[in-house]
């Protein structure tokens with residue numbers, strides 16, 4: 001079977017929909033190439049001395065793993081010189097990384113979670129890279145953190161790569177969702193799924209159950225109703241999955257439906273949630289919406305949140321439309337309290 005490559009896909013999208021300026025195409029290809037390099041490092045594991053932790057901790061206070069740093073460096077190095085970017089931001093950098101003067105500056109801004117699912121690196125479970133692309137608005141010279149603080153609905157592109165049994169790149173340019181699988185023999189990304197669609201209904205939820213006692217009443221109520229199964233108000237049995245790598249959990253939902261939640265909880269009451277808005281929730285919300293699903297913080301659409309800080313956190317409820325709506329409804333009604 002003749003499959004089309006990522007390059008061909010991007011060229012055809014440009015011809016058919018005229019929505020991919022040359023710089024954006026270059027950006028996507030460069031990120032895809034960087035993901036390929038990260039995949040190679042991930043696969044080497046102990047043989048490449050890439051497992052384990054560094055002595056650093058990041059702006060979130062989390063211990064930085066060796067692969068978090070490697071992936072961050074690969075993405076920066078790959079994206080610095082092409083002339084397509086003005087600046088980058090990452091989970092692993094306190095502040096933005098402006099493209100150095102020796103390179104031309106482009107109009108795009110790239111945000112990434114270089115390595116998502118860090119707790120799974122050393123145990124050989126699926127991990128990934130998440131990225132979000134914004135356009136620098138306004139004509140002011142230079143670039144600052146403020147340029148990044150745009151609501152997610154303004155993303156020009158978003159994607160993730162899963163380093164799992166297969167290496168898969170999932171991409172949206174605001175015109176549906178396409179998935180590409182890395183062919184290791186040829187080194188090409190080949191289109192393996194166009195027009196991904198998340199089923200509206202599901203019987204599968206994804207949440208870290210060990211935090212149950214810390215959740216707010218609407219989340220308690222939603223999960224209790226799922227757990228009650230066929231004999232409860234939902235009238236059907238539910239299954240549970242929690243990989244603890246958002247990329248892997250979202251990828252499963254993209255493939256067969258489901259609901260993923262990382263809600264606010266009382267362990268850190270001043271934070272809205274664990275996940276980061278700009279390089280985890282926004283790109284995933286864009287992809288999920290483009291596949292017909294929904295993504296909210298339990299109340300409002302994630303893509304409408306106007307960020308005030310680069311590393312701000314957010315509660316996340318995403319996936320199959322009818323389930324997300326149910327969770328939103330429980331929040332709206334103040335249910336469970």
Ligand code: AHG
Pocket residue numbers: 062091113115116117118119208244245246247262274
């Ligand atoms: P990261 O490795 O980039 O810090 O992200 C980990 C996130 C997310 O991928 C996952 O869904 C969640 O944290 C897992 O959290 P728990 O350890 O609380 O299950």
Ligand code: MN
Pocket residue numbers: 113115116117246280
């Ligand atoms: Mn992450």
Ligand code: MN
Pocket residue numbers: 068091113114115116117118
């Ligand atoms: Mn990470």
